Amino acid sequence: MADMTASQQPKTAARKGDTTLGHIAYVLKDNPVTMLAFAMLAFFLGCAFFGPALVPYDPLATNGARALQPPNWDHWFGTDNLGRDVFSRVVVATRLDLTISVAAVALSFVIGSVLGSIAGYWGGWLDAVLNRCLDTIMAFPLFVLAMGVVAALGNTVENIIYATAIINIPFYARLVRAEVNIRRNAGFAQAAKLSGNSDLRVLAVHIFPNALPPMMVQVSLNLGWAILNAAGLSFIGLGVRPPTPEWGIMVAEGANFIVSGEWWLAVFPGLWLMLAVFTFNLLGDGLRDIVDPRKRT
Template identity: 60%
Template sequence: MAGILGPMLAPYDPTTTDSAQALLPPSSEHWFGTDQLGRDVFSRTLVATRTDLLVGAVAVSISLVIGTAIGAVAGWRGGRTDVVIGRFIDSIMAFPLFVLAVGIAAGLGNSLTSVIVATAIVNLPFYARAVRFEVSRRRNAGWVEAALLARIPPSKIVALHILPNLVGLLATQSSLNMGWAILNAAGLSFIGLGIRPPQPEWGIMVADGASYIFSGEWWVFTFPGLTLMGAVLIFTRAGDALRQLLDPRSK
């Protein structure tokens, strides 16, 4: 809800600066205090929710669609196609995922699009591997052979009969990846390769507040950091709950 209504609920403009109000501690006027430029930390944290959730949702959606497609092709076709796609996925997994995301974002430049693309690419293997395994396991099932004998196109068999059975698996993986995608986007912004200031974003806010750790202005980085941590934990716990709910083997 905060991600949707954040800009309307924010009591102050998150980008308006006021040097006379700089680094004020939390109070009834500024619930989370103000930062080094006099901007209201609560308003910035609230508005940043939409940005980070948008990045996570779009990146996960892209990786879900593309990863599912290439995993389904590899699992159904097998042979050389499976080998080529497998090598492509392995080449992504060969790098530490955040390091790969840093390289992609650095190559594309600082922008919202580069963060989304980098996050989507490093999430691809999770979906491609899972779908490839499940499709390859089901393609020799009796009902699939019967469908082929009935001259039902393979694409229709995969799209309408195999993939719907993987909805639970993909929903669980998407929830888990959502938390990681948000953390990845914040990490890129923290090191200066993500979203550009002055747009509110949790990673940028934590990076700005890091300069004040030892001078006592703890609120500048604490509240954005806690919000980021809470969002990641919520999606991680949601993924675990979905896994237990939808996976018969966990019961």
């Protein structure tokens, strides 16, 4: 019904959403939740870019005299057992955690799209082989697989990214395969062939972009998972090493102090982490609407 009325009132289309920027503004205005999600994303991005320059204390500087202070006006989130400022550490860690999740998701997005497109478009034995490989990856408990990858390759940030990317590839490949498969014989794909496009071009320029809206939802959910995954790896001691500030390590270290009453060590990084994941989960619908031209009415 919404589609019908949309086509009945095409005059509004000429006004709004003609430019990409105008369309983004329209999507944001249309849905307050999306607006909130993008505002929070902007906040986290701000922390990632400018955080290290803005924080009141050096995140690595210890100060024995002020160890384990509860939150106060000098130290908003309190201090840890070495006297480091928890607030500064939480803010500075944003850059590392976002880098890991964005890089991992970008990697799995690209690899998953390529594999899924090929499997969905050409089908046949290629499809069967790729699908079985992806099934194999999915058959592992994914977090355990990521642990194995990091343990085998070594404890570095790059390896956390690779591990997180590998466990996310099947989701993208599956999604793209399904979206490409239903469109490979669509009229517009055939028309593109008549216009002189090779199979590869039809796939890349005409079919694949139509898979973007559902992909965007997947991307935003995955960004959240990827942060959790990276934090989880650090939590169990794989991945980022202390004293580098990272949310997972901070929660892990802080957990030791909860029993003795110093709750702020684990709670604030945990809350920050939760907020970041929440932001990405909210982002999905908005991102999908932005890449979907059908919303431009």
